[in-house]
Amino acid sequence: MTFTQIPEQYTALGSGAIYVVESPEAADIDLRLVASDGTTCLGMRRYVGVREARCDAAPLLRRALRFEPADDETGFTPAAGRTVTATAEAAPAGSFPDRAEATAPARIFLAGPAGPAEPALRTTMPAERIIPAGAGEEISITMPEFGSVAAAVTVRSGDRTEFHRYEASSAGLFLFRLDLKDFPDAEEVTLDFGTMGTIHYTVVPARSESCRLAWRSSIGSVEHYTFPVVREVRLRTEKNRAENRRGYVARIGGQERLTRIESAYEAPGVLAALAEITSSPAVWRVTDGGCIPVDVTTEEATLRRLGELCSLSLEIREKIETEATWS
Structure with missing residues (x-):
């Protein structure tokens, strides 16, 4: 068996990652993807x-991507989890994990659609931005x-x-990574x-009642934006009720906080980038204590x-940990 086609280095998984293996005669062939540790099977x-x-390996490899907003100080930092390194192996059906008859060179894969052939910034937000004092974000x-x-x-501050x-x-x-805590007077x-x-x-001055979000964009970046207006905060409690001789009792099954937020009046380019939050596979609320995963209930x-x-x-909405007890 021989690999006759493998993806290019730094192939974007939004565009497909094609492996082709050929056999001298018709046979049952197993093709597997192995992570950089040499033992973990990715598919x-x-x-x-x-x-x-x-085989288009992109759907299998996308599952190995992990996104978390960076929290380093100002400067360059590795994009841990946002790429996946893998190699492909082929063998007669049932031969794994003992042997591989053909092995393709390792490749590093990126999230999102294919980018330009030269070095480039990968962002959906515009070049002119507003950021609260003390906040941070990444490019x-x-x-x-x-x-x-x-x-x-x-960095400009006064004169x-x-x-x-x-x-x-x-x-x-x-x-x-830009962290304005490194430039407190900026x-x-x-x-x-x-x-x-x-x-x-x-x-701009930070507002305690604002809400800063981070989200995974359609091109595989993590973007940030501070929503200056919090319209409403509601607490929803799930209860399972029962009745006994002494009256009604309730078991608290779970609690979640629902928050309605609103952006500033923005240009269409900014709104288009923010609209991706409704379809993003990963969204976080950014707090002083870290990033909290949230679910976006808005669909339009x-x-x-x-x-x-x-x-x-x-x-x-975000989950609130509770101890489920009857009362």
């Missing part, structure tokens, strides 16, 4: 009575080939300007990534209304 397919087995960067990238950070420079050498996917921050682009932040977002400014309203 396997069996092909019966074929000379050529063709995803793709490097199809090994090379170096620099970020020139300009004072600071300049900082950060460098990294890598290939594939990595992150640049009024404006500019991130200059050279030919890849520039992102400018206007820093209005992006444009003739003659009117538009904002986006969402409802999120």
Whole structure:
């Protein structure tokens, strides 16, 4: 058996990852994907009575991706969990795990659709942004080939300007993390990534009643936005009731907090990026103590209304741990 086609290095899993293995004669073929540790099986397919087995490995590999918002200090940081390294093995049906007749070279795979062939910022949010004081967020960067990238950070506060420079050498996917706790007096921050682009932040005072969300975007990045208005907070309690000789008793089955939030009036480009929250597979509420997974119950977002400014309203819910007892 021989692999006649394998994916390119840093293939984006939103575009498919095709492996083709050929056999000299018709046979039953097992093809499996193995993680970088050499033992964990990420998925396997069996092909019966074929000379050529063709497998799109993307659906199997996407399950191995793990997304969590970065919480490092300002600077470049690895994109842990957001790529998956795997190799493909082929053998006659039933031969695994003892032997593989053909093995493809290891490949690193990225989330989302295919990106440009040159280094690029991977984000759905616009270049002009507003960020609360003390908040943080991240910028995803793709490097199809090994090379170096620099970020020139300009911090303005009143009549004072600071300049900082950060460098990294890598290939594939990595992150640049901005943490305004490192620049407590900042009024404006500019991130200059050279030919890849520039992102400018206007820093506004933090509001205790606002709600900051992070979410996985359609292109495999984690975006952030602070919703300045909290319209409503409700607490929902699940109860199982019973009746005995002394009256009614209730067992608390669970509690969840439902919060309705609203964005500022935003341009269509910002609203389009925020609308992805309704379909994102992973959304978090960002707090001082960390990121809390939430469920977005809103299923529809209005992006444009003739003659009117538009904002986006969402409802999120989060589980509250309770001790289920009869009372």
